[in-house]
Amino acid sequence: MKILEVKNVTKRFGGLTAVNNVTFDLEEGEILGLIGPNGAGKTTLFNCINGVYKPTEGQIIFKGKDITGLPTYRSAHLGLSRTHQIVRPLNELTVLENAMVGACYGRENMNLGDARKTAMEMLEFVGLAEKSDVLAGALNVAQKKRLEMARALSAKPYLLLLDEVLAGLNTAEVTHMLDTIRKIREQGVTIIMIEHIMHAVMSLSDRLIVLNYGSLIAEGSPEEVSQNPEVIEAYLGDPDLAARLLEEEKA
Amino acid sequence: MKRIFKPGLLIPVAIIVVLAIWPLLSGNSASSREAMFTLIMSMALASSLNIILGYTGYVSFGHIVFFGIGGYAGFWAITELGWHILPAALLGGFMAALIAWLLGLAVLRLRGAYFALATIGILEAMKALVINLDFLGGPVGLEMHFSEYKRYGGPMESLWMVYWSMVFLAILVTVVSYYIKTSKFGLGLMAIREDEDAAEVMGVITPRAKTWAYVLSAVFPGIIGVLFFFKNGNIEPGDAFRLHFSIEWIVMIMLGGAGTVLGPVLGGGIYQWLRKTLLTSPIFKDYQLVVAGVMLLVIVLFVPTGIIGWLRARSAKLRRVFE
Secondary structure (H helix, E strand, O other): OEEEEEEEEEEOOOOOOEEEEEEEEEEHHHEEEEOOOOOOHHHHHHHHOOOOOOOOOEEEEEEOOOOOOOHHHEEEEEHHEEOOOOOOOOOOOOOOHHHHHHHOOOOOOOOOOOOOOHHHHHHHHEEEEHHHEHHHHOOOOOHHHHHHHHHHHHHOOOEEEEEOOOOOOOOHHHHHHHHHHHHHHHHHOOOEEOOOHHHHHHHHOOEEEEEOOOOOEEEOHHHHHHOOOOOOOHHHHHOOOHHHHHHHHHH | OOOOOOHHHHHHHHHHHHHHHHHHOOOOOOHHHHHHHHHHHHHHHHHHHHHHHHHHHOOOOHHHHHHHHHHHHHHHHHHOOOOOOHHHHHHHHHHHHHHHHHHHHHHHOOOOHHHHHHHHHHHHHHHHHHHHHHHHHHHOOEEEEEEHHHHHHOOOHHHHHHHHHHHHHHHHHHHHHHHHOOOHHHHHHHHHHHHHHHHOOOOOHHHHHHHHHHHHHHHHHHHHHHHHHHHOOOHHHHHOOOHHHHHHHHHHHHHOOOOOHHHHHHHHHHHHHHHHHHOOOOOOOOOHHHHHHHHHHHHHHHOOOOOHHHHHOOOHHHHHHOO
8 A cells, every 4th residue: 555655746945946846656664765965855855745845846645645735743643753864852851751742742642641651662662761861952963863763653653754864873873773773664664764874775675766956866676776877877976977088088 | 650749839839828828927917918919929920921931932021911911901891891800800811811812823933032022022012002092091091999999898908809819820820830831731832942843743733832822821911910900009001011020020930940830939039039138228229120130141141941940950859849
């Protein structure tokens, strides 16, 4: 079953087209990797999906319901959660309270008691349980990333948007986070992840889509995408360009 | 964590109760009653403002506008319509809440300094409006005939009635403040305070939550305004809409600890006690506001979380005692 359909979504900021006519589907239970060079429009696309931005054109269908332009809290209630690339902890609240906000106001609209229980489970799941009484502002970056994750999971989402949860983590932390993401998928949560760490995204994703200058330039399995010349060009520049320039120099 | 003994609520209520019965125990009951009235009124007003300022993070600079609106509505109902003080006080609260709701639709879209400035604009606009409304007495305001107090058994009895009503309101505000702070609604407000966009992404219906917080923070100043001006016997725009009183409420909150239940109660008490001491001291009597200004500066620079916030940050044990 399709959980998400993105149809011809375009987002313009004045003269800049940040996302250009992007269309893709997502099957339930899938992990979709969203990659592309810096400034390709990946986060903007996330913002269009969960309603932070209203797309200039196009439609977002979530579980058969048109959610285009709905406020973000509505999409949260429907079961769409996300983490932020630049972490946004609620600094003066404790780690537990942070996760409780997710549980209280997420899909299941829990009361405080249930929220406390769920939040604690999720903190244990991401490995932050012993920090539950600490103010969120006192965590380090890796812990804040895990808090973002616990907060999003406490909402019991159907679809989780992960925006660079691995960025800024060291190798051990990356391995830990990859395990966590795999476990989330085992619980039946569908995931779209934006990631720059290629080995991670290649090993986790069932399918990849590639954005460049706002347009979708490739889609397919990790193997297919990594062989795609357009993708290689987007990341590394034209592989034949140097050779051609040398030729011209000689001539 | 369901317990009958909730220190977070009991401590502030106990402080109010002890102060409230002080005039009965001291010899000079009339003068200490007046002092305590000011003290307890400040606690109630600061606690009300704390709902929008401390919990939600929206600095309402001109919050006294609701005190004035409520005061005018109630005073007008008493003098012109011959209402009893009780329905008049409720009318004052209702009008303040209604206007907060309407204004909130517009100004709560603003954030940070823009919101703060807008609330000052609202205050000044409301003052100018009232000065130009003839049925509210224009710039001279309204007066109440002395005989009005007969209805409540004479002036002395009226003063005591207003006093105990204020004590009741202060306790009520504290209870409301505590239950907001420890509720799911309060958690949503604090999420808005910390990061409004993140709160919205997590599902907090921010426009609705902010509007409720604003309305709740306006209703009690509206009621208190009616009591205050009824006790005064007259109301005029300069008293009802005085910006520097609003700013003093902010000082009280910052002193005690914004976003805590006990903070505004403690801050309101300490501030008014200090003010009274300074006003009656021959050296400082003219510099009372200067001291308040310096105090605000020192707090913001060195103890931005206030007394209670500072204590709460010390240990988890204190966090369980002070809300």
